Amino acid sequence: MKDFGYFQVGSVRLREEPARDECFKVVRRDTEMNEYGGDGEQAQRESLHRHMSNEITSLDIAAQCLVDYPDAPWGLRMELARQCWDEARHVALLHRRLCEKGGYKGEFPVSAFEWSVTCAIPDLPGRLASQNRTFEAGAMDVVGGNIDAWRAAGDPQTAEVLEGILADEIQHVRFANRWIKHYVDQDKRTLLKVVMAVRLVAEANAALQPAAGDVNAVGKVMEDPTERIPAVNIEDRKLAEFSDDEIHEILRQAGFRSLVSSSAKEARP
Numbered sequence: 611m612k613d614f615g616y617f618q619v620g621s622v623r624l625r626e627e628p629a630r631d632e633c634f635k636v637v638r639r640d641t642e643m644n645e646y647g648g649d650g651e652q653a654q655r656e657s658l659h660r661h662m663s664n665e666i667t668s669l670d671i672a673a674q675c676l677v678d679y680p681d682a683p684w685g686l687r688m689e690l691a692r693q694c695w696d697e698a699r700h701v702a703l704l705h706r707r708l709c710e711k712g713g714y715k716g717e718f719p720v721s722a723f724e725w726s727v728t729c730a731i732p733d734l735p736g737r738l739a740s741q742n743r744t745f746e747a748g749a750m751d752v753v754g755g756n757i758d759a760w761r762a763a764g765d766p767q768t769a770e771v772l773e774g775i776l777a778d779e780i781q782h783v784r785f786a787n788r789w790i791k792h793y794v795d796q797d798k799r800t801l802l803k804v805v806m807a808v809r810l811v812a813e814a815n816a817a818l819q820p821a822a823g824d825v826n827a828v829g830k831v832m833e834d835p836t837e838r839i840p841a842v843n844i845e846d847r848k849l850a851e852f853s854d855d856e857i858h859e860i861l862r863q864a865g866f867r868s869l870v871s872s873s874a875k876e877a878r879p
């Protein structure tokens with residue numbers, strides 16, 4: 611089995627990327643990615659390609675947790691195995707949609723940032739706090755906001771794919787919240803592991819994310835990182851069993867911007 615080494619960014623030690631097919635160019639910084647502004651065809655394909663790559667990374671992380679923690683409780687291992695199945699399906703769905711829109715695997719650079727952070731964490735509660743409770747919960751916010759945007763751009767098929775993916779992601783975040791609570795109930799010191807994990811995520815973000823005014827590989831001027839924080843998907847975070855206090859703190863960090871659900875919008879006069 612491949613032994614994954616580490617790499618250093620400033621004071622932060624991160625895990626080397628997993629193998630990727632030859633067609634992919636793997637980069638480490640957002641400025642090396644090809645994120646385009648707007649909703650042109652190229653921007654849409656790149657968004658699908660980036661999301662597809664992130665789903666591959668989620669699959670790798672869940673699978674690596676199964677390998678690294680064979681003694682974890684059976685119920686948690688089953689959740690991680692089901693997550694692998696879900697993420698594999700998400701990759702296939704997004705790949706199909708990418709091809710339908712004229713794109714192809716390897717069309718744009720990819721990164722494995724979430725793997726590099728999460729797999730640098732030496733314990734399972736910390737990895738769940740990083741990947742499921744932070745990155746995937748953040749993806750629920752992003753995807754929740756993108757669904758309406760795809761419809762507005764005249765692409766209801768992609769919106770429907772994202773709705774299906776979002777339903778699965780809620781469960782990935784929810785089981786992590788449940789199992790972290792279980793570990794903390796058994797041993798309060800687990801909270802320290804969770805805090806260390808969240809701190810590593812913050813340090814890695816600070817070390818690798820673009821600053822306001824940086825220009826990416828396709829000439830897009832990057833916004834200030836605080837302006838890239840998505841509106842909070844309160845409804846789905848509740849379904850994923852974040853507490854009201856936790857949601858309030860997440861809202862505070864997002865400048866109290868939240869998504870308004872389609873059903874709530876329809877209910878408005």
Ligand SMILES: [Fe+2]
Binds near residue numbers: 696697700775
């Ligand atoms: Fe997924």
Ligand SMILES: [Fe+2]
Binds near residue numbers: 668693746778779782
């Ligand atoms: Fe997921």
